[in-house]
Amino acid sequence: MNEKHDQAIESSLVAPDTQMESFRQARNNRRSELVEDYVELIADLIADGGEARQVDIAQRLGVAQPTVAKMLKRLSAEGYIQQRPYRGVFLTGTGKELARVSRERHQIVESFLCSIGVSVETARMNAEGIEHHVSPETLEAMKRFTPKRHL
Amino acid sequence: MNEKHDQAIESSLVAPDTQMESFRQARNNRRSELVEDYVELIADLIADGGEARQVDIAQRLGVAQPTVAKMLKRLSAEGYIQQRPYRGVFLTGTGKELARVSRERHQIVESFLCSIGVSVETARMNAEGIEHHVSPETLEAMKRFTPKRHL
DNA sequence: ACAATAACATAGCAAAGGCTATATTTCCAA
């Protein structure tokens, strides 16, 4: 270990435990990323075309079909979706709720980025990753800073 | 596949290829996260205490020491650090440069979050994950929106 | 009705990022 200077400049280092918590939180968020992206995408596909097929999910995610098949099994096992063979996947109540929350947050992050002057293309790209690391408090702050869309 | 309504409401779905690009980009960013966090942390530890030891890195990241050992080998193989046995790790030129860039971006993201009204604790937590998904364009936008610190 | 095609399933592999358990090495204090 190293324990020099008890009250020195401390440069930019925060307390070890504090920093640890941040890293742990970030790793945690990463573990739910995929689930969130999947249910959100499934909800969008259903809303758009009435069904969500493996091939469409795979194409939009940019991964291979077996990758999607495996993940759908997991989502099914965890109670987010129901698979009707050769008939697409459907969201359970839990799935719908997670999709709603995820989509809302995603949309807010994307709009927020645009509102601070980022181009729509960049906002879309960055939001896809950023969304999963935005806590409720930060989301509220972003909402406040985003001009409401005239409906 | 599904090809109904050629010019219907289209709900919120963007073109498949566009969406694919976003997801690919996010996955790409995730692959550099660890490297960035490591070199940044190593730079901070060296700046703060003159050396970066495995145990300290492990404690701050909140992972086990062998996890760090393995990653340090990778960082070494990829030319970011040099390992002096039982004497800590040191950054190469490349490593220092990546650390500088990462730290700068990290700091900007964190300050930016504070500037839109997020508490410092939440800003710190969220920034740890968000930073890796912020492109240069978005970083510039964040800089513009963050009041400069009086030096 | 049925063959072609599209969709899906399954097997087997790999890399990344974690872990625990344990062996080894260095350092320092008595």
Added chain:
DNA sequence: TTGGAAATATAGCCTTTGCTATGTTATTGT
């Protein structure tokens, strides 16, 4: 100067998330 503690190394395991290759099943157009 040497024994014990701390630091590091290594082995072996696991999960997640991706891949390719290939087999199977439904759907559908003729």
